[in-house]
Structures are given as C-alpha cells and as structure tokens.
Amino acid sequence: MKGAFYQGNKRFSVGEVRPQPPGLGQVRLKVAYSGICGTDYHVYLGHMDQRIKTPQVIGHEMSGEVAEVGEGVEGYKVGDKVVVRPLDPCRKCPACELEHYNICPDLNFIGIDSPGSFQGSWTVPAHTLHHLPDTIDMRQAAMIEPIAVAAHDVRLGLVTRKDYVVVLGAGPIGMLEALLAKIKGARVLVSEINQFRVNLARELGMEVVNPREIDLPKYVEEQTGTAAADAVFEVTGAPDAAEMMTKLVRTRGRIVIVGIFAEPVKVDLRQIQWREISVFGVRNYGPEDFEAAISLVTAKALPLDRLISDIRPLEQVQATFEEIERGANFMKVLLKCSE
Amino acid sequence: MKGAFYQGNKRFSVGEVRPQPPGLGQVRLKVAYSGICGTDYHVYLGHMDQRIKTPQVIGHEMSGEVAEVGEGVEGYKVGDKVVVRPLDPCRKCPACELEHYNICPDLNFIGIDSPGSFQGSWTVPAHTLHHLPDTIDMRQAAMIEPIAVAAHDVRLGLVTRKDYVVVLGAGPIGMLEALLAKIKGARVLVSEINQFRVNLARELGMEVVNPREIDLPKYVEEQTGTAAADAVFEVTGAPDAAEMMTKLVRTRGRIVIVGIFAEPVKVDLRQIQWREISVFGVRNYGPEDFEAAISLVTAKALPLDRLISDIRPLEQVQATFEEIERGANFMKVLLKCSE
Numbered sequence: 001m002k003g004a005f006y007q008g009n010k011r012f013s014v015g016e017v018r019p020q021p022p023g024l025g026q027v028r029l030k031v032a033y034s035g036i037c038g039t040d041y042h043v044y045l046g047h048m049d050q051r052i053k054t055p056q057v058i059g060h061e062m063s064g065e066v067a068e069v070g071e072g073v074e075g076y077k078v079g080d081k082v083v084v085r086p087l088d089p090c091r092k093c094p095a096c097e098l099e100h101y102n103i104c105p106d107l108n109f110i111g112i113d114s115p116g117s118f119q120g121s122w123t124v125p126a127h128t129l130h131h132l133p134d135t136i137d138m139r140q141a142a143m144i145e146p147i148a149v150a151a152h153d154v155r156l157g158l159v160t161r162k163d164y165v166v167v168l169g170a171g172p173i174g175m176l177e178a179l180l181a182k183i184k185g186a187r188v189l190v191s192e193i194n195q196f197r198v199n200l201a202r203e204l205g206m207e208v209v210n211p212r213e214i215d216l217p218k219y220v221e222e223q224t225g226t227a228a229a230d231a232v233f234e235v236t237g238a239p240d241a242a243e244m245m246t247k248l249v250r251t252r253g254r255i256v257i258v259g260i261f262a263e264p265v266k267v268d269l270r271q272i273q274w275r276e277i278s279v280f281g282v283r284n285y286g287p288e289d290f291e292a293a294i295s296l297v298t299a300k301a302l303p304l305d306r307l308i309s310d311i312r313p314l315e316q317v318q319a320t321f322e323e324i325e326r327g328a329n330f331m332k333v334l335l336k337c338s339e
Numbered sequence: 340m341k342g343a344f345y346q347g348n349k350r351f352s353v354g355e356v357r358p359q360p361p362g363l364g365q366v367r368l369k370v371a372y373s374g375i376c377g378t379d380y381h382v383y384l385g386h387m388d389q390r391i392k393t394p395q396v397i398g399h400e401m402s403g404e405v406a407e408v409g410e411g412v413e414g415y416k417v418g419d420k421v422v423v424r425p426l427d428p429c430r431k432c433p434a435c436e437l438e439h440y441n442i443c444p445d446l447n448f449i450g451i452d453s454p455g456s457f458q459g460s461w462t463v464p465a466h467t468l469h470h471l472p473d474t475i476d477m478r479q480a481a482m483i484e485p486i487a488v489a490a491h492d493v494r495l496g497l498v499t500r501k502d503y504v505v506v507l508g509a510g511p512i513g514m515l516e517a518l519l520a521k522i523k524g525a526r527v528l529v530s531e532i533n534q535f536r537v538n539l540a541r542e543l544g545m546e547v548v549n550p551r552e553i554d555l556p557k558y559v560e561e562q563t564g565t566a567a568a569d570a571v572f573e574v575t576g577a578p579d580a581a582e583m584m585t586k587l588v589r590t591r592g593r594i595v596i597v598g599i600f601a602e603p604v605k606v607d608l609r610q611i612q613w614r615e616i617s618v619f620g621v622r623n624y625g626p627e628d629f630e631a632a633i634s635l636v637t638a639k640a641l642p643l644d645r646l647i648s649d650i651r652p653l654e655q656v657q658a659t660f661e662e663i664e665r666g667a668n669f670m671k672v673l674l675k676c677s678e
Contacts (some may be wrong), residue, residue, distance in 0.1 A: 093591040094566030095614075103590045103615050158617070173501045227433030234608075242608060251434040257612045264605040268575075269581060272620035275434075276442050276495070279618035281611035334449045 001338065004317040006054035008043055010325075011162045012317045013055065015321050019121040022070030026128045029082065031337040033142035033311070034117040035061035036320065038171065039232040043112065045323045051112050059074075059118035059335070060086040060111030063132070063141035073126040083115070083144045085290050086110035102152075102284035118317065121336035130290045133298050139311060140297050140304045142334050146294035147302065150176035152285040153233065154184065157256040161185025163230035166220060166248050170197045170208070172307065172332050173258060176237035178206055179302055186230075189223070191216060196329040204303050208226030217247040233258055238314035246271040255279045266292070340459030340677065343656040349383055349664075351656045352394065354586045357459040359407030366465045368625060370676040372481035372650070373456040375401035375659065377510065380437065383660045390451050398457035399425040399450030401676070402471070402480035405423045412465040421455070422483045423463050424629050425449035441491075453478055457656065459677035461587035472637050479636050481642045481673050486632035486641065489515035491624040492572065493523065494631075496595040500524025502569035502614045505559060507585050509547070511646065511671050512597060513574035518641055525569075528562070530555060535668040543642050556586040563589070571598055578604040585602035585610040595635065609634035646670045 003017035022028045038060075042048055043058050052058070066080040076082070089096050091241055096104050108114055110124060111162035136182040146206055159165060163186040167178045170192040178188045178201070190201045190208045201208045209219060220229055228250035236242055237259030245255050246268040255277060272279065296302055312320055314337050324330060342356035361367045375398075381387055382397050391397070394515055405419040428435050428443035435443050449463060467522070471480055483524045493516055498504060502525040509531040515526045517540070529540045529547045540547045548558060559568055567589035572581055576598030584594050585607040594616060611618065635641055648669040651659055653676050663669060 094564065098591065100590045100615065103613070105590070105614075147539040201584040225433065243603065250441045251444070252437065257608050259608075260612060263608045263609070264582065265605040266603040267431065267608065268603045269596050269598075269606065269620075273599060273622055274442070274620070275444075276439065276620045276622055278620070279611065281608075281615045281617070283612055283614065283615055297583070 002312055002314050003057045004059070004335070006043055006052060006058050008049060008054045009046065010321070012321065014315050014317060016117045016236050017057070017121055019067075021124050022068050022135065024071045025126055026123055027066055027073055027076055027129060028068035028070075028121060029064040029105030030067040030096045031064040031117050031120055031122050032138040033334045034059040034337050035142050035146065036324070036333045036335065037061050037146070038289045039112065041321065041324055044325075048112060053252040057110055057115045057119045059116035060084070060109070061142055061145040062117035062122075063138045063144070064122070067121065070126070073172055076126060076129060076161050081134060081136060081138070081141070082129045083132060083141060083290070083294070084110065084128045085130060085148070085287065086128060086145070087127065087284060088114070088125055092175040097256070102286055104119075104329060118314065118335060118337065129285040130287070130294060132294060136298055139308060139334060143304050143307065143332065144290065144293045146172050146332070147176055147296060148285040149173055150180050151292040152289040153177055153256055153258050153282045154180045155289065156280050157233065157254055158233050159184050159186050159231055163187070164224050164227075165189070165231045165236060166191060166229045166237070167233045168241045168245065169234075169236035169259065170201045171235065174233065175201060175204075175307065175331065176302070177233050177235065177258070179204070183296075189220065200306065200331060204306060209259065211244065216244060220248050223258060226331055229253060231256065235259050237261050242267055246277065249277055251275040253277055259280045267277070311336055341653050342396045342458030343653055343674070345382055345391060347388060347393045348385065349660070351660065353654050353656060356396070356458045356460055356615040359462040361407050361412075361462050363410050364412060364465055365409040366405055366412055366468060367407035367460060367462045368423070369406040370400050370401050370403040370456050370459055370461050371399040371477040372673045373676050374485065375663070375672050375674065376400050376485070378451065380660065380663055383664075387451060396454045396458045396533055398451055398455035398674070399423070399448070400481055400484040401456035401461075402477045402483070403461070405462065405668060406418060408463070415465060415468060420473060420475060420477070420480070420509045421468045422468045422471060422480060422629065423449065423597050423632070424487070424624065424626065425467060425484070426623060427453070427464055427467065438467065441625055442577060457653065457674060457676065466597075469626070469633060471569055471633060475637055478647060478673060482643050482646065483629065483632045483636055484670065485511050485671070486515055487628040488512055489519050490631040490635075491628040492516055492595055492597050492621045493519045494628065495619050496570050496593055498523050498525050498570055502526070503563050503566075504528070504567045504570045505530060506572045506574060507580045507584065508573075508575035508598065509540045510574065512668045513572065514540060514543075514646065514670065515570050515641070516574065516597070518543070522640060523634075528559065528599070536670070537586055539645065539670060543645060550583065555583060559587050570595065574576065574598050574601050579608055585616065588616055592612045632678040645676050648672055650675055
C-alpha cells in the first residue's frame with residue numbers, strides 16, 4: 001500500500017505504508033479515493049505546520065471499505081463500504097458536554113492532527129464510520145465529506161424553500177451549499193469572481209454574477225423587490241465580502257460565516273443591530289449531516305461528476321498540489337489511493 | 340399644557356402646546372412622566388437632525404392617561420392609564436409583510452420622526468397603546484418602554500436559567516438586561532468602566548467588573564470552568580467591546596448586539612466561525628415585550644426607584660440635558676409633564 005507523506009516546505013513524498021492493525025474500537029480501511037480539500041492545500045502551504053507531525057499522511061475526504069475489524073467493534077465487517085467522519089473529540093470539555101463535538105477545542109481532526117486518508121490503508125476509530133450502500137459509486141462517495149459540510153451549513157442557516165439565498169464564493173463548499181439550497185427549493189444567486197468557477201456554476205444551472213462587474217446589493221434588491229436576501233453564505237474569508245454581506249441581507253435575515261478569516265475584519269454591526277440580522281458561525285458537521293450527504297449521493301441528487309475535475313494516482317500528489325498553487329482550473333481533484 | 344421643543348443646536352424651549360384633537364383611530368393623552376432616553380440625548384447633540392423637524396417636541400418613554408378618544412377607537416376610555424409603544428410602521432414594506440414591524444425601514448418612530456412625549460398633551464394612534472393597571476405607580480410606569488427594550492433583547496438572546504450572561508455596558512438598557520437575565524435565573528456578570536454605574540450595579544446586587552482593571556476573558560473563563568459565557572450582550576457600541584465580545588463567549592454561544600456602532604468595526608469572524616457562535620442584532624420591541632414589561636412593573640420585580648435618578652419639572656429640560664452632557668451621574672431622569 002502506498003501513502004503520500006507531507007514533509008513540510010510544500011513537499012510530499014510517496015512511499016510504502018505498513019498497514020496498522022486496528023486496536024480496540026478501531027477499524028482498518030482500504031481507502032478507495034481521497035479528495036483534496038482546501039485545508040489540505042493550507043497544509044501544503046505550511047499554514048498548519050504547528051498541527052502536523054512531519055512526515056505525516058494527511059487527507060480526510062474519502063471513500064473506502066473495511067479491511068480489518070478491531071476488538072470491541074460491532075456493526076462493521078470486512079468488505080463493508082464506508083466513509084469516515086474525521087472527528088475525534090475529547091468528550092470531556094465543556095463543548096463536548098453540550099454535545100458540540102464538531103467544535104471541541106481539543107478536537108483531533110483526523111487527517112490533520114493525526115494521520116489521514118492519502119494512503120491505501122488507514123486505521124481509524126470505528127465511531128467515525130458511516131455505512132454506505134453497496135451500489136454507491138466510490139468516486140462520488142469521496143465527495144460525501146464536503147457535502148456533509150455544506151449540509152451542516154445549510155441546516156444551521158435554516159434555509160427553506162421560501163428563501164432567496166446568496167452564496168459568496170463558489171469553491172467546492174460554496175458550490176455545494178448553493179446546490180443544496182436549490183434542492184431545498186430556495187432561489188439561489190452565486191457571487192464569484194473566478195471565471196472558471198463562474199462558467200462551471202452556470203453550466204450547473206446556477207444564476208451567477210461577478211461582484212466586480214455589477215452592483216451586487218442593487219442587483220439583489222431588484223431581484224427581491226427591495227426585500228433583499230433571506231440568507232447570505234459567506235464562503236470567501238475575504239475582507240471585502242465581510243463588508244458586502246450586511247448589504248445583501250433583509251431585515252431579520254441570516255448571514256452564515258463559512259469562510260475562514262485570517263484576522264479580524266471590519267463588519268457593519270450597525271446594520272446587524274438596526275435590521276436585527278443574525279450571524280451564524282458554522283464548522284464541520286454532525287452525524288446527521290453525513291447521513292444527509294450519503295442520501296444525496298445515493299439518490300444521485302448532485303452533479304458530482306461535473307464537480308470532480310480529475311482523478312489522479314496517489315503518486316501525482318506533488319504535481320497536483322503544484323498545479324493548484326499555479327491556479328489550475330480545478331473544482332475537486334480525487335487521489336486514487338488503492339487498486 | 341406645556342411642551343419641550345427641540346430647536347436644534349443643543350437648545351430646547353419650553354412653551355404652551357395646543358392640545359391636538361384626536362383624529363380617526365387616534366387618542367389624546369395626558370402625559371404624566373417622560374424619561375430621557377440615550378436617543379433623546381443624541382437628538383440634543385444634533386446627531387439626528389435629518390430626522391427632526393425643528394422646533395419639535397421629542398421623547399418617547401412615558402406614562403399617561405387617556406384624555407380624549409377619537410373616532411373609531413375601541414377599548415379605551417377617558418382616564419385609562421396607558422403607555423405608548425412608539426412605533427408606527429408603514430405596514431406595506433417587505434419587513435412589515437414579515438411582521439417585523441419593529442425594524443420597518445420606513446418606521447415612524449414616534450418622538451423622533453413625529454412629535455413626542457415631552458409635553459402634557461400628546462395625540463397618538465390608538466394602536467400604539469397598552470393598558471396599565473389602575474394601581475401602577477406612574478413614575479415607575481415611565482420605565483416600561485426601556486424595560487420593553489431589555490425584555491426584547493433578552494428574549495431574542497434566548498436567555499435561560501442555565502446561562503452565564505455577560506453584559507458589556509451598564510447604562511439603563513444594559514442594567515435592565517442584566518436585571519431581566521437575573522430574573523430569568525441566569526448568572527450575570529456586568530462589565531462597566533464608569534464608577535457611578537459600577538457602584539449602582541453593585542448596590543443592586545450585581546456582580547460587576549471593570550474591564551480596564553482585570554483580564555475579563557480570563558475572569559470569565561475562571562468563573563465558568565473554562566466554558567466561557569453562554570451569552571454576551573454588547574451594549575456599549577464601542578470598538579474595543581466588539582473585539583472583546585468574541586473572547587467571552589463559549590462554543591455555540593450567543594452575542595447580542597444592542598449597542599449602536601457609528602461605523603464598521605473589527606470583528607473576529609474567525610472565532611465566530613471556529614466556535615459556531617451566533618450573533619443576533621436586536622432593536623426596539625414587539626407588543627409582547629411591552630406586556631412583559633408591564634407585568635414586571637406591576638409585580639414590582641425591578642428596583643426602579645434606584646434606577647430613576649431624579650424627577651424634574653419639564654421646565655428644567657435644558658438644564659438637565661446640559662448636566663447629562665457634563666457627565667452627570669444619572670441612570671434615568673424623568674420629566675414631569677403635567678400636574
């Protein structure tokens with residue numbers, strides 16, 4: 001079995017991994033495919049070096065099957081198709097006491113804080129697993145983790161079929177949020193500046209505008225008969241989007257903060273107070289979001305083949321991250337982790 | 340009957356007002372007492388000159404009784420004790436369609452956008468009225484409007500008896516929010532820098548700290564066993580409080596934005612996203628908040644005599660605003676508007 005080891009300094013090495021026998025409560029998986037997440041790219045850039053013990057296999061968006069079952073594990077057998085919800089919370093902090101496992105401050109995010117899925121053989125706690133139906137396409141199943149992110153965000157953003165939703169930023173997560181909001185029956189407007197993403201979103205039937213080409217608040221006002229958007233998803237982490245978001249949302253509307261802001265940014269709290277806007281921070285997912293994502297993939301409800309830009313052998317990991325750094329027109333790239 | 344007319348340039352004149360006969364759906368009131376709100380002080384400072392048609396009677400925190408009933412008004416008779424909920428929304432905009440009358444963009448806030456209660460005789464739409472019990476103390480009843488503000492904020496902030504609540508800023512609204520959160524059974528910490536307010540809050544049984552004297556986030560962490568606050572009420576409108584608020588609140592905690600921010604300020608959206616914090620803007624009140632406030636005053640549940648710093652004749656309006664400007668140690672001053 002091969003594994004892709006992050007070495008630091010934008011370098012990966014690919015080498016043999018020794019299958020790690022599953023301990024008590026663990027399962028060893030044969031990983032089929034692993035998607036490259038924006039977080040993995042941040043790792044590559046060195047932004048998360050204090051959390052990584054190099055050389056380390058990273059990666060956490062995956063599909064696979066059970067290869068070996070450890071002691072004390074019930075409900076799984078060799079050959080079962082599964083995905084991993086890569087959260088191993090401490091279960092004793094105040095957040096965990098409130099069952100906010102997804103935002104535990106001492107969270108072991110598997111694939112960052114401990115070894116990940118860019119390898120053919122991966123040993124994980126059984127409590128992280130979700131069953132997949134046998135008929136599922138394993139390439140599409142590698143998209144379940146990011147779909148679960150989007151499902152979580154749309155759920156906490158309280159999106160309904162009555163909503164006019166604006167999504168700021170159509171990377172993989174923003175695009176999936178837009179698609180899920182549409183499935184909920186909402187009218188969705190996508191705001192994006194990258195032409196590749198604009199084109200892809202349009203091909204997928206989205207209404208897309210470039211906020212550098214039009215007056216976005218005015219456009220939203222016109223489209224909603226002056227009401228403005230019911231919900232805005234901020235998925236860019238960009239300071240100008242943080243200034244924009246309060247201009248797009250109606251009285252008592254919702255702003256969902258998905259993007260990661262490197263530092264504090266200016267926000268118009270006056271507008272938030274004056275129009276009783278709610279702002280919801282969102283991160284990771286719960287088990288119900290994974291189940292929702294599995295149902296969507298099983299039902300073929302999403303154009304995943306259009307979102308998967310390419311599938312590469314694990315050996316091309318270095319070249320692929322370098323292409324991403326050069327601004328390649330990718331939505332999601334999968335690494336094939338085993339035969 | 341006398342009235343206090345704002346003339347612009349920090350000047351009030353006191354003169355005779357001619358009672359205005361109530362039209363269709365209106366009621367003329369004899370005003371007993373009117374409180375001076377922070378908003379009235381902003382009017383005095385000239386901050387709201389574009390909304391005021393000088394010379395204009397301002398004021399909106401009041402108690403009074405029905406003096407004359409217009410055509411088409413049911414449920415009120417001469418002599419009934421009442422308070423006014425000073426909101427006259429347009430009832431046709433998108434916000435009003437969603438029944439968000441308190442944040443209608445075309446809201447006529449009576450006492451700012453139209454004549455107010457700093458006068459002995461005041462004619463208002465009957466739909467703004469709430470009945471008071473005959474036994475109520477009319478000085479205390481003049482506090483119902485700000486209590487309704489606090490009741491609204493504590494309601495939208497979802498405060499429960501399980502909460503640890505931090506209130507940033509103990510002016511009249513912050514102090515009332517702290518008192519109402521305590522009545523809900525929450526543990527409350529007040530943060531305030533003004534020594535008069537610190538002392539008064541302590542006299543009223545509050546736990547109070549000065550954030551310039553202690554490390555407030557560290558204190559809250561210690562007090563909550565590292566969990567941090569369930570809810571933070573930002574009632575200062577100060578940029579440093581906007582930076583502080585995200586440091587005080589727990590995972591999935593709530594921040595309630597009550598303070599009015601003159602311009603966009605830096606907010607740590609990264610913390611909001613990372614810990615799934617919710618931020619709720621709050622403004623004005625609904626009928627249910629007035630009913631809650633009336634019940635609290637009727638039940639003598641609040642130390643209102645300690646919050647009412649002084650009661651002055653209407654003729655002293657100019658001197659009183661000048662005292663406020665000089666930093667007088669007032670919590671709430673009432674103007675006596677009729678004999």
